[in-house]
Amino acid sequence: MISTGMGSWSPLVFLICVAFISVVVQIIRSLGEGGFRKEEDKAEAFFSGGRLLIKNRVMDVYWGFFDAMGRYYGWMKRMHNGIVNDYVYWFVLLVTVVIGVVILL
Amino acid sequence: MMEHAPALVIAFPLFAAFASHLIGRLGSRIRDIWVFASLLLTWLFAVFLNLEVMQRGTYAYTLGADISSLASPAGFPVRIVLVIDGMSALIAFMAVSVTLASFIYSRRFMERVSGGGESADRYCSLVLLFLAGMLGMGLTGDFFTLFVFLEMTSISSASLVAFFRKGSSFEAAFKYMIISAINALFLLFGIGMIYSQYGLLNMAAIANEMVLNFSFLDKVALSLIVSAILLKLGSVPVHMWKVDVYQKVPSSVAVMCITSSLVGIYVLSRILFSVFFSMSALTGWMIVCLGSLSIIVGVSMALPQKDLKRMIAYASIAEIGYVMLGIGTGLAGMSSTFGTVALSGGVFHIINDALDLGLMFLIAGAVFYATGKTGISKLGGIAHRSASLSVLFIIGMLAVSGIPPFNGFVSKLIMYESVFCLNPVLSVIGILGSILMLSVFVKVFASVFLGSPYKGKFREIPLSMTAVMWIFALLIILLGLFPGLALDGLVSPAVEALLGHGIYMGVII
Numbered sequence: 001m002i003s004t005g006m007g008s009w010s011p012l013v014f015l016i017c018v019a020f021i022s023v024v025v026q027i028i029r030s031l032g033e034g035g036f037r038k039e040e041d042k043a044e045a046f047f048s049g050g051r052l053l054i055k056n057r058v059m060d061v062y063w064g065f066f067d068a069m070g071r072y073y074g075w076m077k078r079m080h081n082g083i084v085n086d087y088v089y090w091f092v093l094l095v096t097v098v099i100g101v102v103i104l105l
Numbered sequence: 106m107m108e109h110a111p112a113l114v115i116a117f118p119l120f121a122a123f124a125s126h127l128i129g130r131l132g133s134r135i136r137d138i139w140v141f142a143s144l145l146l147t148w149l150f151a152v153f154l155n156l157e158v159m160q161r162g163t164y165a166y167t168l169g170a171d172i173s174s175l176a177s178p179a180g181f182p183v184r185i186v187l188v189i190d191g192m193s194a195l196i197a198f199m200a201v202s203v204t205l206a207s208f209i210y211s212r213r214f215m216e217r218v219s220g221g222g223e224s225a226d227r228y229c230s231l232v233l234l235f236l237a238g239m240l241g242m243g244l245t246g247d248f249f250t251l252f253v254f255l256e257m258t259s260i261s262s263a264s265l266v267a268f269f270r271k272g273s274s275f276e277a278a279f280k281y282m283i284i285s286a287i288n289a290l291f292l293l294f295g296i297g298m299i300y301s302q303y304g305l306l307n308m309a310a311i312a313n314e315m316v317l318n319f320s321f322l323d324k325v326a327l328s329l330i331v332s333a334i335l336l337k338l339g340s341v342p343v344h345m346w347k348v349d350v351y352q353k354v355p356s357s358v359a360v361m362c363i364t365s366s367l368v369g370i371y372v373l374s375r376i377l378f379s380v381f382f383s384m385s386a387l388t389g390w391m392i393v394c395l396g397s398l399s400i401i402v403g404v405s406m407a408l409p410q411k412d413l414k415r416m417i418a419y420a421s422i423a424e425i426g427y428v429m430l431g432i433g434t435g436l437a438g439m440s441s442t443f444g445t446v447a448l449s450g451g452v453f454h455i456i457n458d459a460l461d462l463g464l465m466f467l468i469a470g471a472v473f474y475a476t477g478k479t480g481i482s483k484l485g486g487i488a489h490r491s492a493s494l495s496v497l498f499i500i501g502m503l504a505v506s507g508i509p510p511f512n513g514f515v516s517k518l519i520m521y522e523s524v525f526c527l528n529p530v531l532s533v534i535g536i537l538g539s540i541l542m543l544s545v546f547v548k549v550f551a552s553v554f555l556g557s558p559y560k561g562k563f564r565e566i567p568l569s570m571t572a573v574m575w576i577f578a579l580l581i582i583l584l585g586l587f588p589g590l591a592l593d594g595l596v597s598p599a600v601e602a603l604l605g606h607g608i609y610m611g612v613i614i
Contacts, residue, residue: 002515002588002589002592004518004519004522004523005446005447005519005522005523006523006525007522009515009518011509011510011585011586011587011588014509014510061548061551062408065408066409069405073409076402076405080348080406082349084280084283084284087283087284087343087345087346088283090345091284091287091336091343094332094335094336094343095291095328095329098328098331098332098391099325099328099329101391102325102327102328102384102388102391103321103324103325105387
């Protein structure tokens with residue numbers, strides 16, 4: 001048991017809880033429908049009726065997130081352009097901000 | 106002989122670096138035995154330093170003095186003084202341990218990718234030089250020696266970045282050299298400003314002078330030095346070079362680069378806690394803000410990456426952000442309990458990052474060794490070919506993402522609870538970062554390890570590489586299940602050393 005400032009943490013208690021929950025899950029699972037077949041549509045991913053713009057691959061699993069955050073990622077892409085001159089500009093900006101903060105505040 | 110351990114721990118890898126190239130002429134096997142023996146001896150010296158600190162507390166070692174423990178044998182000369190305390194001894198131990206593991210891992214890897222011979226000789230020399238630089242940065246008590254050792258790490262690591270001798274490796278090395286040059290220039294400029302005022306280079310002596318008179322020029326010097334170190338450790342917004350470099354460097358060297366960044370964090374902490382401690386509240390908030398930004402940008406940019414190593418590089422930026430969050434809170438709340446707890450979390454996370462991110466890079470290296478690829482979309486079904494690698498990836502993934510009961514969770518939990526006292530938003534950023542981190546690695550796991558069996562050529566991963574990865578994984582599990590081992594034995598003395606700036610000055614003055 002270690003103190004974490006506002007509380008405490010014990011890996012042993014956690015592992016006991018995990019073991020207990022696993023047993024409960026197994027019991028609930030054993031009470032489920034025995035005749036379920038994966039081939040049925042029930043096993044397909046549900047896309048909330050939204051438009052699925054791309055092919056369903058693992059790499060595209062967060063396409064909705066990227067779609068919603070398009071402007072942020074567009075800006076980030078411009079920032080991470082691989083040009084070393086721009087890296088130096090960012091450093092100059094950092095130095096300016098740090099000097100400004102340390103001297104003015 | 107052991108009284109000279111602080112000097113020997115740096116001198117030995119330095120000597121071994123130059124000797125290994127000559128010994129390489131006798132054969133690769135003899136060279137490997139030499140490098141391994143040198144690293145093992147250096148590791149024993151680092152262990153001795155930790156044991157010595159536990160017994161003696163903080164102490165200084167002056168190079169060239171009649172009595173090495175006297176830092177000022179005649180007035181206050183310009184001399185190289187090494188300061189050994191809980192924090193510097195921990196950093197030295199971590200740097201040597203990671204380098205030793207990285208060397209064992211890289212033997213077969215390098216044979217395959219470089220074909221052995223002279224390039225392997227160069228690799229051994231550069232790795233030992235890199236280690237000597239990190240050890241020097243960790244143990245030095247004066248600014249100029251810090252600058253010299255920082256340059257040593259920069260030059261050796263830039264050469265290692267270009268190791269594959271391809272166009273893209275040269276490009277990454279070129280970028281790294283430019284960044285290192287700017288970093289060194291600004292650091293030297295800041296050190297020069299301090300020297301021009303006090304005529305001193307020793308950190309403790311400068312801190313002693315600053316207690317009486319903290320000038321405008323000191324503030325400018327602080328800004329330049331802090332900015333230079335932030336560039337070195339790859340904090341947002343000066344993190345972009347890190348991704349380019351980590352993607353191109355051999356995985357065994359990437360592990361050392363991560364350790365080098367963590368040594369950079371130590372240097373930042375040492376300077377802010379032991380020299381510029383009168384500005385702790387302001388600098389603390391600054392580090393907290395940059396750390397939070399690093400978490401957000403690092404993890405959000407890791408998500409869309411399509412290259413395994415590039416993705417881990419972005420994850421490492423976020424993880425460095427967590428350390429900054431803990432250390433910054435420690436600075437901002439220096440006299441409070443939550444500040445001390447946050448600092449403990451930050452220091453513990455330094456150890457955890459070396460293990461967790463180290464393991465992820467080693468796995469990426471093993472995947473590259475086996476398949477010759479690191480593109481996520483080009484891989485798939487690796488679990489069918491190597492179940493061991495899949496289990497290792499799951500352990501690393503859960504540890505980096507801060508999932509219990511692994512080590513990353515403990516340090517992050519300590520930080521969430523303590524930074525909450527500084528500002529609840531910081532805890533929210535930390536937890537959100539961990540959730541996104543898990544989503545990053547889950548996607549990679551599904552892409553690289555699951556699916557139909559990998560159809561391309563799959564080379565068996567050598568035992569030496571697998572063994573090193575399992576050692577990392579077992580340490581992750583051990584520190585997760587028994588965090589008290591690290592917190593009581595390594596972290597607490599380190600935190601006391603950082604907070605005890607009076608003791609630090611007292612050893613020298």
